[in-house]
Amino acid sequence: MGGRPVSERNLDGSSWKLAEPHAHQVQGMVVSGFSHLPISQTLLLRFDWDKTVRGGAWLEALAEIAPVTPADGKQDSSASLGITATGLKKMGLSDEILAGFSQPFREGMFQTDRMRRLNDRVGTQWSECVIDGGPLWSANTPPDNSGEGSGLLASLPRRDSVRVVTELTVHAILIIHCTDAPEATTWAKETAAVLKRCDVNVVRAKETTLGFDDEGMVREHFGFVDGLSQPIPWDEEAVRDAPPAPDPIHGIALGDVVLGHTDGHHETTTGPLVVPGNNALADPDDPSALDLLFNGSYLVVRELRQDVAGFWNDAERIARTMGTNPATGGQFDGNWVGERVIGRSMEGDVLRPDGVLPRKPVSPPNEAHAASSETKPVPDNEFLYWDDDRAGLGCPLGSHIRRGNPRDGLATKPSQTKSLLASSNRHRIIRRARKFGPYIEDRMVDDGVERGLIFAVINADIERQFEFVQQSWMMSPSFHTLFDETDPLLGPKSNFSIGAEPVRRRVTIHNHTKLAGGDYFFLPSLPALEWLSGL
Amino acid sequence: MVESSDYDALLVIEANFDGPPGPFWAQLQALLGERLREVLRCCKRPMDSSACLYDLVTADRSRRDPAPFLECHVIHPKAFFHGNRGLPRERILAEQALAEMVEDRLKDGSSWNGQSSEEVRQALRSELMPKFDWLGNKPATRIPLTETLLDWLKLAALLFAVLHISLVPGAVLAALLGDAALAVLFAVAAIPVWMFFNRYRRPIETVGTSSSVTLLSFARKNLIKILGALAVLFLLSWPISASANVLARDLAWPAAWQASARQLAWGIVWLIAILIPAVLIWMRYLERHDSSQDGPETDPLVLRQMREMEDWIPQNHMVSVVSLRPQIPRRAMSYIGTPLIHLALRAAVHDGYLGSMRTIHCAQWAFVNNGSRLLFLSNYDLSWESYFDDFIEKAHEGVTAVWCGSVGFPPVTMLIEDGAAHGRAFKNWARHSMSPTRFWVSAYPNLTVDQIERNNRIANGLCAARLSPEAARQWAEDL
């Protein structure tokens, strides 16, 4: 694992921590990418117990073998747990309590209208961005038909209504993070055995890794440095040693990441109140009542398969059609195209009209144990678009990172840059993706091995954050005054405009990342988990 | 169709069209006449004079044209925001065709290497000129200067009327009392008013969203404009009040000018020192006692119906109806404020976008049910969620100003603060007020506001015989 970073800092170089008591309650995964625990096992669980079993029993067993780790410090290994709406229901959570969870979570990722919005399926057709035959796994949330067939509106013809049932039903996701693979495998095996005894079955398991290169940077399967840009949550009280103001570029409200704190829309989510041993809404005046959502979060998981050879062959094909590069006089190559797709160089530096953004020299490390790799300059993430690359001559307007986070680039006048940066930041997500499958030997030759990303997002408002990014930025054909094109990395086959002078280059790019499964999970706080174990 | 439990269902036909109404009614009649008749047969017979027309139109085997009946029931919006203003549908479609052809000619862009933007533009222009002969003409001005001037004039007239009437009590007092007495009287009134104002102007604890724009900071920022407006107010009011003095107090003209100047000065003092803060205190009192709705419940089935209709094409439609709060200042604000906002939007917005919101085709506000409810109709781009996020993030002050007088709206401070900045509360409230749009036709379903503007920039650029290198480069950025 060469020169992997050993400090507690996040991959993106930021470090923010929660103050007590929150650090003890929030799951570790929320605040940390666990860069010191690069190997993990992602286990998708299904609850198969019958009616006689207590819904919380499995959590008690789990606490013995893989206790969920809080965000209060570095651990030698770590476990994170998310539960789907169907999982909570199967655990016996009463409907009145479940009703206090957010609507997208309750409906699941494959609700008819949601599939259309996320561009997964329109009408009866799965999109090209989904594996053949549709996704393999989901929470299999039954559609909510309450009220259907009654009232004035019921007589209207329905426009679109399908029920998707995936082969595998997933009730929970357990991610265990370790320092090395054997440890992770053994631990996962033991955990699976313990869970099995509670009739919880592992229906899908993936070894997932961060995968550092020699420079200590994370590389995803296509070969790009990943995990560079993350928002930095801020809260006057709940963030430890909070600076006087949020970070000017990446600062967001803590409530956009952790439920129950002030969020970017000036609100705090309050969840259903419960008391131990009672599966019903508690008396709001009861001082011992626990807000089930407080210090929890929502986890969006999408298993995205990557066709690495397909991507690079496509990139090479495109490069060949583009002729000579006026800037260098030489031929365009596949890397050049791939880098425009992402918007960053293979090494992670954002593209600028005159090359890439130079790295800032590193200030001398102040932590005594900082490893040598940290003293090397890393890609700079403190950039905006308006001043230096408004027209997208460096980083194309429709590139993955501009669609993922347009920063101040959507402004049309200098006076708008501040407010548009602020408005972009209301849609930031914390990405905790890890990859599965081995790196490809030769990126031009398909080896038939399955690989990709377990794309995982932590956010407090699924609609405003993950779904907004996916729908209004990634998949929107009219993003940024573009037309007829979607995200070149995630979208279906479509045009992709690359800013150039005198006129833009426009190429056609195919789809090489496909959805193989996914859903929305609740990441309970540790006190909430304890309450759930009592079910 | 708008349904609610407090009123009978309301049939709303929204029509946004180019040109005069005559041809519109004829076309509507030709296209939908018989179906409209069927629809009207399900409606209540009106109680006013249009009842006999209603009978004629809806009678068995009637062949009477339903349009005249509908015409009797037209409500013009009190505020209308027109995105892409000045571009009729024909032009939008023509420019789209042109932009598509340009795309087609540019291909992947590689063959233009080494040329300047202006050379590219000239080449395209001469190549496309035969197909699009209008490229030889100067593009029509989107909003004629006269129209803009007229809008400013109307805005000024309305503002003047409101302010002038408001300062009359102060001026009348000045006519009755001497300076010393007035100064004492105003001071005695102003001091408690300002004390109260200062005490209550800030949001109550749970309401504050630390908005960066407050009514006071807004006023401070625009101080010069406000002082200018007061000076204009003074000058315009002067002849009016001088004539009033001549008529009512039998003064000679020179004395009347002098007396009225003094009265107006006192009138303005009254306006600023007493009336405005007093009205604001009244508003603050109402705001602090508002019953905003924390948990409006949207019928899950209605919600599904709405969602089911959304996001099929880049555009979406929404209709919302909310009840207005009953208090006098609230109603007065709504009835006067909405036309003011309308005129201000018309006068000030010329680039087709509403500030940094670039997704609104047309949005309108109208009062229905004897002015007790506010109807809002909007044709917008992208998802409902993103539309409302735009409202919340980019325009919450304006949105709050428009809706703060509506029942259930999230708590507001000083007319424009907080309110819609309470993101989820505002979204829930808005969803709750909506009804599914059952039938909806768009004149150009695949175009967004942004793309229409872009096509327009491309077309305008191509119309020019010559562009400077910098202008040509900017033009090429849109391709």
Ligand code: HEM
């Ligand atoms: C196979 C799938 C994907 C791959 C290989 C991938 C790869 C990358 C890479 C290399 C970066 C640049 C590194 C960085 O800025 O941290 C990036 C950034 C980003 N990606 Fe992805 N990504 C994938 C899927 C997604 C999806 C599904 C979303 C959301 C819907 C997403 C959202 C983002 C965001 C928000 C950023 C950060 C942009 C910024 O803040 O500047 N990505 N991704």
